[in-house]
Amino acid sequence: MTLRVGIVGATGYTALEVARLLLAHPEAELVAATSRAEDGKSIAEIHPSLAGRCDVPIETLDPAELAKKCDVVMCCLPHGASAETCKQLIDHNVRVIDFSADFRLSSQATYEKWYGVDHPWPERIGKTVYGLPEFYAEQIRDADLVANPGCYPTSAILPLAPLIAKQLIEANDIIVDSKSGVSGAGRSAKVGTLYCEVNESIAAYGVGSHRHQPEMADLVHRIGGQEISLVFTPHLTPMDRGILSTIYVRPRGGNAKQVMECWREQYADCPFVTPVDHLPATKHVAGTNHVQLTARDAGDRIVLVCAIDNLTKGASGAAIQNMNVMFGLPQTAGL
Numbered sequence: 050m051t052l053r054v055g056i057v058g059a060t061g062y063t064a065l066e067v068a069r070l071l072l073a074h075p076e077a078e079l080v081a082a083t084s085r086a087e088d089g090k091s092i093a094e095i096h097p098s099l100a101g102r103c104d105v106p107i108e109t110l111d112p113a114e115l116a117k118k119c120d121v122v123m124c125c126l127p128h129g130a131s132a133e134t135c136k137q138l139i140d141h142n143v144r145v146i147d148f149s150a151d152f153r154l155s156s157q158a159t160y161e162k163w164y165g166v167d168h169p170w171p172e173r174i175g176k177t178v179y180g181l182p183e184f185y186a187e188q189i190r191d192a193d194l195v196a197n198p199g200c201y202p203t204s205a206i207l208p209l210a211p212l213i214a215k216q217l218i219e220a221n222d223i224i225v226d227s228k229s230g231v232s233g234a235g236r237s238a239k240v241g242t243l244y245c246e247v248n249e250s251i252a253a254y255g256v257g258s259h260r261h262q263p264e265m266a267d268l269v270h271r272i273g274g275q276e277i278s279l280v281f282t283p284h285l286t287p288m289d290r291g292i293l294s295t296i297y298v299r300p301r302g303g304n305a306k307q308v309m310e311c312w313r314e315q316y317a318d319c320p321f322v323t324p325v326d327h328l329p330a331t332k333h334v335a336g337t338n339h340v341q342l343t344a345r346d347a348g349d350r351i352v353l354v355c356a357i358d359n360l361t362k363g364a365s366g367a368a369i370q371n372m373n374v375m376f377g378l379p380q381t382a383g384l
């Protein structure tokens with residue numbers, strides 16, 4: 050039976066990426082899409098790259114109606130707005146993959162400190178599986194709600210967590226330096242993402258204050274079993290899509306070769322995580338759900354380099370991978 054998929058927040062970039070990936074999925078199809086603003090149009094009118102390939106109408110969200118039509122809903126809303134909608138959908142017995150940060154952290158206090166708002170559904174914090182099938186496939190399989198990971202955190206947790214678990218690196222001296230394409234900021238108009246602001250320029254932002262830092266620390270702790278302390282600096286770069294994270298760590302007696310061996314063992318059965326000998330670039334993974342990572346010795350540090358596509362493994366590809374796990378399909382279906 051074909052899986053029936055719905056999208057909430059259909060006008061955004063991650064929604065377009067979900068729709069694009071579903072076109073190639075052998076066992077799932079997009080059956081419904083909602084938006085606050087574009088009710089009455091078709092999804093291809095909003096996203097012209099879908100013209101002639103997908104004509105699902107966009108409707109105003111009615112959680113009960115959407116739940117009837119779908120086996121799973123991709124909730125592609127901003128944090129804050131998302132939690133309430135996820136709750137309404139789950140109350141109507143449909144499974145949900147939440148793209149926002151609302152259920153990723155394990156503590157309500159950490160969420161409220163870094164996001165600056167009261168959490169609309171605090172009972173689910175710490176009780177919602179983090180959607181990284183590389184570590185949580187079993188819990189994802191039975192979940193009613195999956196917290197799809199953040200894009201930058203994906204590019205840091207996958208390299209770091211196994212190294213912390215195996216105690217190959219110091220836990221209190223980690224620097225994550227990341228560059229993102231502009232689609233990471235979403236599709237709504239903002240001065241910071243105007244062409245003249247980002248073209249031929251690169252800039253750091255959120256230095257010391259970006260909300261993905263606690264997500265990285267929380268998850269590496271949960272997976273690796275050890276508290277870590279890290280500095281995270283994101284940069285906006287003049288690309289459409291892609292994230293490159295360069296991570297500076299201190300070895301505990303080991304070297305880059307042992308790091309590569311640790312990853313090869315950890316990710317041997319993970320179809321989307323590939324330790325590579327070359328230095329990965331965003332172009333090597335663009336438009337795919339693949340993660341490439343490598344390690345180099347550099348003075349008294351080891352430098353880890355990880356490339357992902359923010360819209361695919363960083364968001365919508367990860368969501369399809371999670372959906373596949375939830376419904377007993379191969380992780381790679383449609384990807």
Ligand SMILES: NC(=O)C1=CN([C@@H]2O[C@H](COP(=O)(O)OP(=O)(O)OC[C@H]3O[C@@H](n4cnc5c(N)ncnc54)[C@H](OP(=O)(O)O)[C@@H]3O)[C@@H](O)[C@H]2O)C=CC1
Binds near residue numbers: 198235236363
């Ligand atoms: N872009 C990326 O690379 C990544 C994004 N994410 C997360 O995925 C989610 C979607 O991101 P993305 O598609 O980029 O975002 P966009 O800004 O492109 O789209 C989000 C959509 O949500 C709807 N929306 C916006 N504000 C509200 C609100 N207050 N209440 C209800 N609906 C609202 C809008 O649709 P409409 O106005 O039509 O209702 C909008 O098109 C976000 O939580 C984001 O943080 C996660 C990882 C990576």
Ligand SMILES: CC(=O)N[C@@H](CCC(=O)OP(=O)(O)O)C(=O)O
Binds near residue numbers: 128200230
């Ligand atoms: C380039 C850019 O602006 N990136 C976004 C992060 C991407 C994202 O959507 O993260 P969440 O899912 O956690 O919201 C940012 O820095 O806020």
